[in-house]
Amino acid sequence: MLIHTLKKEARLIANDLHSLAVLLLMPIVFMVIMTMASSQSQQSIQQNLVLSVAGENNSQHSLVITKLLQAQGFIISANKSRTEQVSQLIINPQFDQQILMRQGTSQLQLIISDDLAPQTRLLLREKVKACLAQLKLYLYMLETGDLDADAVIDEQINAVITASDVNYLLIDTPAKALHNPALNSIPAWWVFGVYFIVLPVSLTFINERNNGTLVRLKTYPISMARYFYNKACAYTLVSLVQTVLLALIGCVVIPYCLDLPLLSLNSLSLSVIALISLSVAAISFALFLASLVSSYEQAIVVGGGVNIILAALSGFMVPLEIMPSNLAALANGSPMYWSAQILRLIMGETMTHSFWHYSVLLWGFSLSCFSAALWIFNKKMRNLTWN
C-alpha cells in the first residue's frame, strides 16, 4: 500500500511539469541567480574602489593619502577626469596647510555617482575618512618621532597602517562564508525550493477532495488516518529525492559553473540527519498548509505567500546582517532559517552545537505541524459526504 502510494505520488509529481518546475527548476534558477548576484556584488565593490584623484597631487600629503587609499584597496585611476564609473577625490589647494586645523571646512571632496548602492557609497566614504585619519596619524607620528622621517614612504605607510590596524575575530561563523558567496545563497534557496513542495501537496489534496476521490476512498478498506500517513511518507521520500538532487546541483554544479569553490558536506552522518530533518519539516509544514486550504487559489496564495514571507524573514532575500536588528531577530523563529542554518553548518569548516539546536527546533516544528495537519484532515474527512 505504501509502495503504491509512493509510486502514485511520485508519478503525479513527475508527470506534472508545473510541480517539477516548482520543485527543481525554480530553486535551481534562484540558486544560480542569487549566487551570481552575490559573487557579482563582491566584484562590483572592487570595481567601485576605482578612484581618480584630482587637485594638489604633487604635495607630500597628497602623495601619502594616495598611498593610504591604495593600501585600503582603492585603485587610483590614471584618468584624471571624472567619469560616471569612477568616483573622484578632489584635494583642495590648502590641503597641506589646513589638514591639522581644528576648525574649518574639509579639504577633501569625494564625488560618488548616485548609481552606486547606498552601502557602497557609505563604504567608499568611510574608507576615505579612514585614510584621512591615517594621514593625520602619519603627521602626528612624524612629529613625535614614532615614524622615521628618513624611511621610504612605503615603509612609513606600513607603519601607520600597523599602528591603526584592528584585529578582528569571527566567532561561530564558518570561515568559508567569507570567501564563498555560494555558501550563503545556495542553502537558502535550496531550503526555499524544498519548502515549496507545499504547492504540489496542496493541489493533490484539493484535487482528491474536489473530484470525489477522497469520498471514494472513504468506502475502501483503509482508514483515512493511515492514508494520510502513507501520503506523508511518500511525500517525504519525494522530498528527499528533491533535496539530494538540489544538494548535488547546489554544492557541485552551480559553484563549478560559476567558478566558485565547491561546497562539501563535511560529515556524512550529520548530513543525512540534516537532509532528513529538512525534508520532514518541509513535508509536515506542507501537509499542515494543505490541510487548511480548500481551493487552488488558497493553495497558491497561502502556500506560496507563507513560504515567501518566511524566506524574507529568514534573510534569504536580504541578508540578515543588513536588516534592522528587530527584524533580523525574527529569523530565529523561522523554520526556514533553522533549515538553512543546519545546511550551512554541515557545509562549514566548523561544526558547533548550533547544529543540534536547530535540528531539535526543526523536529519540534515538524511534530507540531504534522499533528495539526492530521487533526484538521481527519476533521474535514468526517464532514466529507457524497457530492
Add this chain to the structure above:
Amino acid sequence: MAKIAPIMLELQQLSFAYKGAERLTVDAVSLQLKQGTCTAILGPNGAGKSTLISLMTGLLAPAAGRIEYPHYQQLSLKQAIAKKVALVPQDFAFYEELTVYDNLAFFVAISEKNRRLHAQYIESAIAACNLQAVTNKRASTLSGGYKRRLNIAIALSKQPDIIFLDEPTVGIDPLSRDAIISLLQDLKKQGKTLIYTSHLLYEVAQLCDDVVFIKDGKVVANQAINSAQLTLNFTTRNRLSQVQLALFTEQLTVISEAHYQLTISDTKLLGSLFSALSQLSDEIKSVNFSDNQIELLYRALFSEQAC
C-alpha cells in the same frame, strides 16, 4: 417457480439531521434493494438524496434507524461497505496525471490485500469497460466518454456487489452514453445492484427497475417501472364534469383543475379511449402521449418546487 432475488440493502426508519438544522434531512426512510436491480433515487435539489446516499454508503452515521446489508451479515456495516460497495461519483474521481492502468492499480492495491489478484481485477475492469485501447494513456488525455468509463472501471475493480452511481453519463455524446447504459445493463445481468441518481429521467426509465422519489427527506413515492405502461396527458379548456369524466374507463388521475392523466396498461383499450376523447373534442386543449411515466410522476410530485 421464479427465484426471489435476495435483498442486498435494507433501510429501516432511517433518519438524519445536520447539526443546527431545523428539520430532518432524511426522515424515517425505509427501503429494500434487491440483487440484480437498478433503483433510481430521484428528487429535486435539496430533497435529501445525497444525504440518504451518504448514509447508505457509511459516509454519515444515522441519527436513528438501521442500515443493513443482509447478504453480508457476518460483516460489520463498515466492513460490508469496504468490501462490497463501490461509488461512482459524478466527477472524475481519479488521478488525471496517471495512466488508466496506474489509476486502476492504485485503487486495486488499496481494496485488495492479495497481490496475486491485482492483475486479474485490473484486467477484468479494463475488459468490462472496454478500456483496452487506452490502458497506457494518461487519464487527462482521454475523451469524456473514456473518462466516464474509467470512473466506472475503478468502481468495478473493487469487485463490488452494490454500486452507487451519480449521473454517470453527464457531459458525454449519445454513443458514449449508450455504451455506458449498455455496460450498466450488463452489470445488472451479472447480479450487481445499482443505485442510481440522475436528472436524466429518460435514462432512468431505460435502466432502472424501481424509482424512489424523495421530497423533504421523505420517500414520497416508491414504485416499480413498468415499461409496458403508456401514459396520456390531456388538458381541457374547462374543468370536466362528472358525466364527462365517466366517459373514461381507464385509470384517470386529476393532476390539476384542467390537467388529467390516463394510465393505460392494455393497448386494446386505446379504441374506447379515442372514442371518449373525440366526444370531448370541443373541450380538449392538448393531448400528449408518453411512455415515460417517471417524468410525468416527477413533474406531478415536484412541479411546485421548480425554480
